[in-house]
Amino acid sequence: MSTTTVTTAAFGPRNRESFFAAQARNRRATWRMSAFCFVAALVMGIPLSLTITPLIYAVALGIASAINYFHPLPPEFWIWAEHIGRTGINFIIQIGSHKSAAGWSGLVPGAVIMLAPGIALSLMLWLGVLALFHRAGVGGALLALNAREPNPARLDELKLSDVVQEMAIAAGLPAPKIMFVDAPGANAAAIGTSPNDARLVVTRGLLEVLNREELEATLAHLVGAIGNGDLSVAFRVTSLFESCGLLLMLLNSPFGLRSRGVLWRIVRYGLGGPRSKGDPAEAQAVADVLVGCAGLETDDIDRMFDPTRKKSIFRSARDFLLFPIFFTNFAIKLSLWFFSGVLVGPAVGLLWRTRVYLADASAVQLVRNPDDLASALQKLAATDTTVPGGDWAAHLFVVKPAVGSEGRRPSQVEMKAVAQAWATASSVSSDAANASSGVLQQSTAAPVTAGVAASTMPFAASPIAATAPQFSVATPANFAIDPARFRQEIFGVYQSAMRGDAPSIAKLSAFQQALATAEGAPKMEMPNIADLATARRGDAAAIARLRTFHAQHVAPHAPPDAKSAAPKPNDVSSLSFVPFHPGVKRRLRRLNRMGAHADASSDPGMIKVAIVIGLFLAPFAIMLVALMLLLIAILTLASVGFLVVWLAVIHAIFTAVVGH
């Protein structure tokens, strides 16, 4: 019996883990994931290199032929070049026909010839991007956030800089600079390239939502992340995707103005010398384009081969000549898209998750109380975490910032402001109702069906209706106002106002006015409530006023179509289907292991549903991946074949011209 208990104790869940042990475990996990990322990048690099290499040879051969025209190269060079070409072509043929004349070891020279130049070019691009953006620092990125330094004359901002100092002392690091953002969303991030130029971005919302201990824990997470070297990890990850974008730009450059423009900007920035270090905005602009490019937004080539374009013999000839490059481009795009989405993106996402857990454990080491970080995470999970202008660095924040302003949850500050406005409206409306009731009483008699009102004014109710559901999701557990009851109350008054009830109309109008002047309230344009009510009765003037209101305030902000409403992938974390931030429950569970007492239980029903869906979808996903791999293999081989034929033709033409 005793053996059983010993075994269960040894293999059962570890119910308590010291933060040092947690850090060591997460460091090991980081090493594992780094190795995985390396392998993933290698796997992505092989088809990529295979397709790029013939292009490099083509360019080299073109240059050599041009030189040869003016200054004949020694015959050994051409023999050598031909030998390389033969080995490479044999390699492709053998791979394509699944058999090798000289065994697999005979393939090695061919493989080296076909892969080495592509790998070398990719590495050079990566190192170049690293050097380029390391020089620029992060100054430009901060411009988008509209951040400022905290003002020590204000008590809450003094508290913030004090807490940062405390955490830096606890971690034995130089205190990072603070960039304060006057935004209602509660979030914070550590950005920079090294611990020496690290900056903490903190929003006003964070100071309002968290108490001092929770603020300490949150900033300890960031300071710990800086101490763990997360900034350089993030920097390398970003540059990996940026160099993919740069590669695509290079391939696109024969076809498109936009790519050439960006390339020119990069070259100009790179050659700008130490002077251009003062222009980090330019570097950031270029970096944005490159990361966006890794999301495959370049459409120069597609435009070039647009069938609706005007046809001419010259263009047809050029298209025919450039077809192999176009095909290669397509193959590279496809394999980049596939491998970065299925392999490299998730690998990097998993790597980054180990860094987040590691920073959590470091935060516990610094503040010595896992409950502070746990309650901070819970609070942040329940509030608005949007950071305007911060989506380029979503992975650097403590918790994943909510995307965009659509459908976001209102912050506690906003909720408070709205509630206050409602309270003022309730007290004011009782007087105002008496004054305005006389005017509206007459129009109540006019019979108008709700159907007519709904068809003429489909938009009229939308601003209120759209804001009302927002209140329902804002349910931080400790919040004093009951959002459901609040929403019901507003909606009830709204409905009676639409039926022409004068006190309700007065109350809503007062609410509107109070909302417009209240500090911290969400700014939204709302139509005149009295107009809404009278328009339902068919009042032409009111309808006209609402139409102009709609044209001025509602229509410009509505997304015109689904395509432009889709978020632009300009953050690396948007390139991975594995989120860069682990779920709050997972983080809480790990904090609980270090001694926190947070509720981290997840809904068991949801887990079952996820497992069932996963079991059903897994075979399809595997089949899809296999098909894509096959397609990429075929495309890669075909594009290499095209390029080889193309090379041979060019070489033959040159030989004929030069008379070699």
Added chain:
Amino acid sequence: MSTGLVLLIVAAVLLVWTIASFNGLVNVRTRVQNAWADIDVQLERRHDLVPNLVEAVRGYMQYESSTLEAVTRARSAAVAAQGASIGDRSQAESALTGAVGNLLALSENYPQLRAVESVLTLQEQLTSTENRIAFARQFYNDEVMKYNQLQGTFPRNIFAPMMGFHSAQMFEAASAKREVQKVSI
């Protein structure tokens, strides 16, 4: 010949190990000294801040003159202990921590203090300084732990004292010495 080669290799490995562990010990010792200097900076900061706060609240807290006196006395004792050993210093500073904590807690009973901007700022500064001392102490003690672990384990515990490395002393928090807070309502 082969024995000579083996001996040479063993000697080389020993030499490399000695150099590496000596340098490692020096690194950690430097970090311990830095951490101690950081504590010192924060203690100085507290010594400078305390008289300001006492002066600022004196007018509002006339009935707490004994607490104010205790803070002033503890501060003088801490300043006097600056040249003393780490043990004496940590005792004197702990007494000051307790006295300042009492003062901050008592000041919660005076709502009129909450309206005075300068007092609030001083309070925040002092609270932060207390935290900084605590965190600097935590960092120092962690570094001391690492250092003592490194130089106390075999076989370094034999060689380290010969090379002039001695175990460092922790900066203790004498929480038992903290006075019980007396609140008269």
